[in-house]
Amino acid sequence: MPWHQLQVVDPAQDPTNLIHRTFPAIYEAAGRPLDMAIFLREAGTGRNVFYFAPGAFGFAQTVHAAPCPPPPRKNMSLLAGEPVAWQILPAQCA
Numbered sequence: 001m002p003w004h005q006l007q008v009v010d011p012a013q014d015p016t017n018l019i020h021r022t023f024p025a026i027y028e029a030a031g032r033p034l035d036m037a038i039f040l041r042e043a044g045t046g047r048n049v050f051y052f053a054p055g056a057f058g059f060a061q062t063v064h065a066a067p068c069p070p071p072p073r074k075n076m077s078l079l080a081g082e083p084v085a086w087q088i089l090p091a092q093c094a
Contacts (some may be wrong), residue, residue, distance in 0.1 A: 004052040004060035005068040023080045037081025
């Protein structure tokens with residue numbers, strides 16, 4: 001399964017609250033897999049980009065995220081999942 005991204009410009013479409021409310025239970029039920037993580041890159045001017053690791057495919061579909069290549073770690077924060085999930089992000093663009 002590929003990575004997915006969701007670019008948010010309109011604050012009304014920001015999935016952060018949905019992620020915090022529902023993702024932990026889904027994550028626990030799945031057995032806390034390493035590749036089930038959600039990352040956030042704040043792109044400034046109110047624009048955020050959410051990246052869904054391959055294990056979060058079902059959640060990515062819920063928020064209508066689009067397939068994308070794996071994102072680099074630069075300027076990224078872990079929104080959901082375990083800190084060990086940083087291992088699945090490339091250090092830089094290929």
